[in-house]
Amino acid sequence: MTTDTTDTAARWRRLPLRQIACLVPVVAVAVWAVLSWRIVEEGVLRLLTADRSWLGAAVVATALTWVAAAFARQGAVVERLPPFRLLATQFAASSANNLLPSAVGAGAVNLRFMVVCGLPPGRSSAALALHLLAEAIGRVTLLLALLAAFPHALRLGRLVPEGAMTSLITGGAVVTGGTVCALAFVRPLRRVARNHLRIALSEARSVHTRPARVLALWGGSLAFPALQATGLVAVGRSLDLAIPVMHVAVAYLAAGIVAAAVPTPGGVGSLDAALVVALMTVGTSAAVATAAVLAYRLITVWLPLLPGALVLGALVRRKVL
Template structure:
């Protein structure tokens, strides 16, 4: 709840910018917003492809796609993607995979999705090196503490594993299962293509939706720069444990769009509409689908 409280405080302090952003909603060009909604729908297809690519067995296609749609609603109940992970674990278990293999498939999906997002961001930064200055996204003096945390967390985790034998045995067993699943998946070209193709398509479609919303509002930022801003913002907030990224994603996106040249009010309007299309409009039908899947014992 603490990140939500901090975001609320920032929103109150900058309420004039928010009000100006809401005032610009009437200037949007609706065909571009409809195209953004279409790109959002395709993200569920990409997620389903990546989930299928993480297991050698063939999963029921329609149920898999419906599960990805429902997982978006579940993401608003638990922080940092745990809701979607729980839904997909239940789905794979119902499909006959053991809990160990379901967990390994989930880990492989998360790894592929993370590498796809970071790899796409790196490729865009190489192609457009002037798109975003990293220092513009970080407060003064923040780089040192972030680097310290990035080094300290793996060292601390390694120390805990070295000291706790039972935990070390469990982690080693899980890693053996996960590596076996990864080898099985990559032995099948169709599964490997689905895994990595979906992992790249998912963030690309999300970035495309933001670009289309930006075009709808006439945001004077090149599309590639908007895509870089989206990927950088979502990578930056990945460790903020708010349900569905509520608050943290919006704040990071506004900062990133301003950093690549957008006006604060216009960037706020773009981010608000982008989140409405990608999060709030699918929320109620996603929740209804989630309830139906539970009643039908699909998950």
């Protein structure tokens, strides 16, 4: 018995961990698809009656988001990253992001990619933080610009449930206060935070001395949410959504910011609910808004999910990640 157990353990140790790891995303996608099959089925039925030319435009806009993300990632570092592997990594990262909450999956994939490309972990983390900051600023900037141009496009009070804003502010204050106290009284943590901040500021200064990197970082960070909103606009047009185009874009940007407060994988649940409410506030019925959101999520989440997982496994197997 002892010999059999020893042999089994030895065989498991000999298994290539990288090959096992490349199967994990595919298995996770399969499990998630089975558990959420009704959502996929409803979205497919809605798409069967939609205008295919507009759906094609939504697919193109979704594909271009990976290009925009690749430009933004390149703009966050001084060194030149391999362009084709960088683009493939963004596609794979989008699949990982739909399996883990609050951009954790995409961040982990891109962090690993930069480390494999030769960047030190500290600088890779700083580049990741810079990209996330630029993307957040780009999203808020677009929303504010559209609201300034179309002030009646969205009644934000209806997008946020009553009392939710107070809870968000209170929660933010508690988190901020806890972070400040931890940095003030825990010396090792303060030292680590200071070192990371120094590296991040140095990286940001270096990037912003190069016009090409500035254009890639901020252009990609603005294009990314704009293309996402364009995808929803195209889906709305395919379903004959009787809402002005810019109002739909405002609804998407506002819903995305609100949904970010609830860190679910790929925004599933939180973004879906916020999008339905946002579309209703700009003048559509609940049934049509639900159909549009289901079709949009099918194109942006479900269709690329399995191919993205396969690409992720291939990148792991080829030691790109």
